[in-house]
Amino acid sequence: MVARVLVVEDEEAIREPLTAALRAAGHEVRACADGVGFEDVVDSFRPDLALLDVHLPGGRDGFELARALGGRSDCAVLMLTARDSVADRITGFETGADDYVVKPFATVEVLARVAAVLRRLGRVPSTVQVADLVVDEGAQIAARAGRTLDLTGTEFRLLAYLTGHRGRILSKTQLLTQVWGYDEYDPNLVEVHVSALRRKLEEHGPRLIHTARGLGYVVRP
Structure with a gap:
């Protein structure tokens, strides 16, 4: 990417x-x-x-x-x-x-x-896959285990950013800046959306969004 x-x-x-x-x-x-x-x-x-x-x-x-x-x-x-x-x-x-x-x-x-x-222009792929999760930014669709996830616009942007940087620990400040567009706001905003996203993902499989205590979040199988 x-x-x-x-x-x-x-x-x-x-x-x-x-x-x-x-x-x-x-x-x-x-x-x-x-x-x-x-x-x-x-x-x-x-x-x-x-x-x-x-x-x-x-x-x-x-x-x-x-x-x-x-x-x-x-x-x-x-x-x-x-x-x-x-x-x-x-x-x-x-x-x-x-x-x-x-x-x-x-x-x-x-x-x-x-x-x-x-x-x-085809310079970067529009589809990212992590285990059985597929995120297609071009089509604005995310699916897990073959089932399309019902995500809000913010949840999709958050998931796309996390999966686009899979394996990297991303801080709440990074997520606020990249997903919401600002870096001085209640970090609980990130926690709330990550929790909602986890619930939807874990209806179809094990946890993919992990907490790196004191550092942020990371997507990995």
């Missing part, structure tokens, strides 16, 4: 949290503040997806970088911009953008769009 993601964003207040969130989601990330040496970075890092800010210092904007990228890589492009006019969106798509996110944005929205673009 790991993808190489290149972030080109000049605002540190946006670049750093976004980079941290992408890494927490399991991706390998390279971050730049401008387009200087862009082609060299692309050739050495070989990204699966590039997040390009439209307005950049140094004389090269995100549209120009997208055009340059199209000539040397088949990586996906997600544009980041404060401009949301139809003309700007069309320009973005004409330069090869696969999606467009308008600032200000919630980090969780960008993560969801990154995942969606990667799945749509």
Whole structure:
């Protein structure tokens, strides 16, 4: 499920949290503040997806970088911009953008769009299997022992994130950030949803979501 993601964003207040969130989601990330040496970075890092800010210092904007990228890589492009006019969106798509996110944005929205673009283009698998549990993010379906689980939207996102990082211990803060989109909230929110998810999963088999005491949760057979 790991993808190489290149972030080109000049605002540190946006670049750093976004980079941290992408890494927490399991991706390998390279971050730049401008387009200087862009082609060299692309050739050495070989990204699966590039997040390009439209307005950049140094004389090269995100549209120009997208055009340059199209000539040397088949990586996906997600544009980041404060401009949301139809003309700007069309320009973005004409330069090869696969999606467009308008600032200000919630980090969780960008993560969801990154995942969606990667799945749509076949860069990461949409289906994950752990023992007899199958989670298909593309179809938004989870099944265990051949039986479809009746999950709420939040429960499905939580299960998809946990299974996508199977074998890794994930803290409540990580789960709050990646599933709900914020990191300062009552951690009991995670506990309540994990408990509900466990009940539904364990109707059809043994426990898959385990508690790592004092650390968080981990999915494993």
